[in-house]
Amino acid sequence: MVKSKSNLLYFIVCFWGSFSLSAIAQEHAIKGRVTAFRSIPLSKVSVVCKxxxxxxxxxxxxxxxxxxxxxxxxxxxxxxxYSENIKLRNFADSDSVIVNLRYRNGEKNFEIATGYGHISEEQLTYAIQHLEADSDYSNYRTILEAIEGRISGVSIRNNAINIRGATTINSGDVPALLVVDGTIVEFPVFVNIPPTQVKSISVLKGAAASARYGSRGMGGVIVVKTKSTD
Structure with missing residues (x-):
């Protein structure tokens, strides 16, 4: 009986010992860097192991x-x-994680981002001013995210894109006209454009929109050129 108890105790000790070693082996030392606009480092960013x-x-x-x-x-x-959730198994062969956070456009978020010390006013101002000159849209998951992240005064709701200042009191809240490679398209077609295929995104409003598209451009125009036009 004593021997049987000893064997059982030995088994339990070995089992828990191997379990503990397995648990320890699963822990991984991670180093990483968080940026915005693909190059500007962000400080005081919260990184949580979920x-x-x-x-x-x-x-x-x-x-x-x-x-x-x-x-x-x-x-x-x-x-x-915008927050990001990163699966570490995607970096199984590396100890380094590079994360690029997407900026939430708008004056309020400008004050919040700089006020919390994540980025300086000078860096954020420069980045925003040069966004439209940067033609790489591959970091965005959808074309709508690219528009919200790059162009000020644009809001997306109820399957429509609205441009602030493009409409008048009389015309009401008129959605923007969507033009892709010179062709007017509907919203469902527009949202399915892969960001990796986008060459440029421009916004027309006021006289510029009316001169080219007439009353159809009353709510402004979002003009997209894809790489297929090259």
Whole structure:
């Protein structure tokens, strides 16, 4: 009986020992960098290992490091930017994670992002002013995200795009006309354009929209050129 109890105790110790080693082996030391506009480092960004209480903040260079379950997720968030959830298994062969947060356009978010110290006013002002000159839209998941992230005064709701200042009191809230490679398209067609195929996005309103599209451009015009036109 004593021997039987000893064997059982030995089995339990071995089992829990192997379980603990397995659990420890699943933890992964992660280093990463958080940026915005693909090059500007963001500081004081919250990086959380989901499923645990582990949280760190990025430094002034946007760099962070923490230990997390290698099969877990990181939630990366900063005020004034869209949060990102990162699956660590996508970085199984690397100890380094690079994350680019997308800016939430608008004056309020400008004040929030700079007020919390994530980015300086000078850097954010420069980035916003040069967004339309940057033709790489591949970081966006949809063309609507690209428009919201790059063009000020544009809102998307009820399957329509509205441009602030493009309509008058008499005309009401008229949705923007959508033009792709010179052809007017409906909203369902427009939203299915892959961002990777977009060459440029322009906004016309007022006299510029009316001169080219007449009354159809009363609510402004979103003009998209794709790479297929090259």
């Amino acid at each position: 499923g645990s209480d582990t949280e760190v903040l990025t430094d002034e260079k946007g760099v962070f490091s923490l230990v997390c379950d290698e099969k877990g997720k990181l939630k990366i968030s900063a005020n004034g930017f």
